Amino acid sequence: MTDLQTTRLAELFERPETDARRKIIRAVNVKKIYTTNNTETHALRGATLDIFQGEYLSIMGPSGSGKSTLFNMIGGLGKPTSGKVYIDQVDIAQLDHNELAWLRCRKIGYIFQSYNLIQVMTCLENVMLPMAFAGVKGEEAREKGLYILKLVGLGHRPLNKPAELSGGQQQRCAIARALANSPEIVLADEPTANLDQKTGAEMIDLLAKLQKELNVTIVSATHDLKMLKTSDRILWIKDGRIDKMARPDEIDFTSSEFH
Amino acid sequence: MQIVMASNKNIIQNQVRLPLSVALEVVLQGLRTRLGRSIVTITGVVLGIAFLMSILTGQLAREGVGRETQTRAEISRMLNFLVAETGPLKDRVIGVIQTGNRSPLEDRFLSSLADEGPKEVRWHSVQGAPALSVSTPRVEAGAVGQDASAILLIGDGGAPSLDWNALASGVRQRVFAATYPLDGQAINNAGTVIELLRQPRAEEIAKQEQDDRKAAFRATWIIIISLGVTVIGISNAMLMSVTERFREIGTMKCLGALSGFIRTIFLIESSLMGAVGGLAGTIVGAIFSIVAFGFTYGLGLVLSSMNWGLLIVYGLASLVAAVVLSIVAALYPANFASRMVPATALRTNI
Numbered sequence: 361m362t363d364l365q366t367t368r369l370a371e372l373f374e375r376p377e378t379d380a381r382r383k384i385i386r387a388v389n390v391k392k393i394y395t396t397n398n399t400e401t402h403a404l405r406g407a408t409l410d411i412f413q414g415e416y417l418s419i420m421g422p423s424g425s426g427k428s429t430l431f432n433m434i435g436g437l438g439k440p441t442s443g444k445v446y447i448d449q450v451d452i453a454q455l456d457h458n459e460l461a462w463l464r465c466r467k468i469g470y471i472f473q474s475y476n477l478i479q480v481m482t483c484l485e486n487v488m489l490p491m492a493f494a495g496v497k498g499e500e501a502r503e504k505g506l507y508i509l510k511l512v513g514l515g516h517r518p519l520n521k522p523a524e525l526s527g528g529q530q531q532r533c534a535i536a537r538a539l540a541n542s543p544e545i546v547l548a549d550e551p552t553a554n555l556d557q558k559t560g561a562e563m564i565d566l567l568a569k570l571q572k573e574l575n576v577t578i579v580s581a582t583h584d585l586k587m588l589k590t591s592d593r594i595l596w597i598k599d600g601r602i603d604k605m606a607r608p609d610e611i612d613f614t615s616s617e618f619h
Numbered sequence: 620m621q622i623v624m625a626s627n628k629n630i631i632q633n634q635v636r637l638p639l640s641v642a643l644e645v646v647l648q649g650l651r652t653r654l655g656r657s658i659v660t661i662t663g664v665v666l667g668i669a670f671l672m673s674i675l676t677g678q679l680a681r682e683g684v685g686r687e688t689q690t691r692a693e694i695s696r697m698l699n700f701l702v703a704e705t706g707p708l709k710d711r712v713i714g715v716i717q718t719g720n721r722s723p724l725e726d727r728f729l730s731s732l733a734d735e736g737p738k739e740v741r742w743h744s745v746q747g748a749p750a751l752s753v754s755t756p757r758v759e760a761g762a763v764g765q766d767a768s769a770i771l772l773i774g775d776g777g778a779p780s781l782d783w784n785a786l787a788s789g790v791r792q793r794v795f796a797a798t799y800p801l802d803g804q805a806i807n808n809a810g811t812v813i814e815l816l817r818q819p820r821a822e823e824i825a826k827q828e829q830d831d832r833k834a835a836f837r838a839t840w841i842i843i844i845s846l847g848v849t850v851i852g853i854s855n856a857m858l859m860s861v862t863e864r865f866r867e868i869g870t871m872k873c874l875g876a877l878s879g880f881i882r883t884i885f886l887i888e889s890s891l892m893g894a895v896g897g898l899a900g901t902i903v904g905a906i907f908s909i910v911a912f913g914f915t916y917g918l919g920l921v922l923s924s925m926n927w928g929l930l931i932v933y934g935l936a937s938l939v940a941a942v943v944l945s946i947v948a949a950l951y952p953a954n955f956a957s958r959m960v961p962a963t964a965l966r967t968n969i
Contacts, residue, residue, distance in 0.1 A: 432962040437960065438960050438961070455631060457877070459633060461872070472965070476870040485648070489874055492641055493874055
């Protein structure tokens with residue numbers, strides 16, 4: 361990563377202006393009820409949350425706590441049963457499918473726990489796919505894709521299919537794809553869960569670099585101690601409600617909760 | 620290189636619509652990479668269409684063979700009628716008087732007659748009709764009956780007005796055989812008159828019509844059943860190939876794909892698969908059926924009696940059915956998936 365020019369990265373993520381206190385994501389009393397076989401599951405029971413531009417927010421919570429649902433709601437991947445989600449002051453419930461596609465394409469980069477790479481495409485093609493959706497084509501997309509793959513440490517295997525890569529390499533590819541359209545927000549669901557310590561640390565450094573230097577907003581669900589320590593705020597979610605919110609320096613990382 | 624960012628990020632814009640070439644590229648790559656899976660899906664289409672096509676070809680083969688067998692029986696009966704009167708035709712002379720044009724049946728009768736090994740066939744045409752063959756020159760009316768064992772009256776022009784007695788003067792046997800009804804005292808006085816074509820009786824016609832109706836009903840029924848099998852087979856193959864990719868569709872939506880783009884991908888993919896599978900199925904089905912009927916009736920008979928024009932029409936119809944069915948079967952789940960909320964599509968596990 362050291363041999364790459366930071367200026368190139370800055371160029372990619374160039375922003376017209378930044379406002380540290382701008383609320384880039386706002387969730388207001390978001391509730392989500394899933395109905396399967398006449399049984400109602402209250403995944404979210406009213407979550408209210410502000411995420412500021414350029415912030416690094418970590419979300420903690422056991423499985424089934426509503427963590428993933430909150431993720432999907434603030435990422436515009438699902439519709440809340442009630443409540444509002446604003447991205448950049450825009451109520452996303454008001455957007456038509458076309459505008460939502462634009463939002464998902466340009467504004468937000470998604471990193472999934474299970475990678476969700478397109479299996480029939482090579483690494484580079486996976487990274488170039490969101491660029492194609494954004495209308496970036498040909499040599500420009502290829503050059504940018506190779507640059508980002510190098511950035512995540514996958515520059516040596518751009519033409520391999522996901523199935524030919526290790527879990528860690530697949531996650532690197534997924535991260536590269538999330539960065540393809542230089543998003544303002546990166547939503548990461550357990551991005552380091554399947555990576556070894558060293559690779560995980562590299563990815564955390566990369567996300568931290570994007571956040572610190574280029575003001576990318578990072579929202580991540582994680583149990584990774586290093587990631588929690590790197591973040592600006594940590595949010596606990598429990599039984600579909602926001603349990604508590606704290607800065608890393610307020611937390612005792614030696615407590616049993618983290619081991 | 621300069622990356623141009625949207626000048627005002629706060630305004631949500633409309634997503635770009637991708638050209639068809641991008642979708643085609645994605646499809647071809649998918650088909651290439653997922654070759655094994657694609658072949659399984661295409662095989663589903665091939666089987667369905669091959670079944671339909673073999674049923675259709677079988678119908679044609681059965682009809683053709685039936686018609687041919689009937690024609691052969693008719694010709695052999697005509698020949699028997701003639702030989703009963705004249706005796707064996709080997710090394711004999713036969714005179715032919717043609718009025719108007721010959722029917723295919725008359726042509727085939729004449730060629731069967733030639734197979735009996737007569738010494739000579741003399742041919743006289745009353746109204747400039749096409750020649751019998753290159754080796755049979757046209758002779759004058761007076762010469763046609765010379766030494767003849769029989770005089771054949773053929774053509775769709777009806778009985779010529781000739782002096783039958785004069786015609787019969789030089790013949791070996793006074794036999795007149797016609798493929799049309801002859802009446803009139805003159806010809807009956809001149810010699811024995813044989814009517815080669817049998818006029819079917821009314822009850823025979825009625826029975827034939829009833830048999831035809833039964834056969835048509837059975838054929839329609841079998842075709843409907845085989846169409847049903849084809850529809851189910853193709854739908855199953857295409858449905859499976861789309862539903863197992865719900866996650867992929869969800870991922871694409873997360874990355875900014877429009878519903879229309881996803882529909883386009885599946886439209887192209889299913890029509891390609893339908894066309895390839897349909898073509899293979901049509902050929903396989905037709906060949907299978909022809910070979911199977913060939914075992915029963917003899918390949919030569921099946922091939923010579925086949926109505927090739929109608930077979931090609933059936934083949935094209937099967938091909939169209941394959942493409943249309945594939946598209947319809949794939950579009951429904953693809954449409955469904957493309958409208959899915961991405962989170963739901965991503966949760967799908969098949």
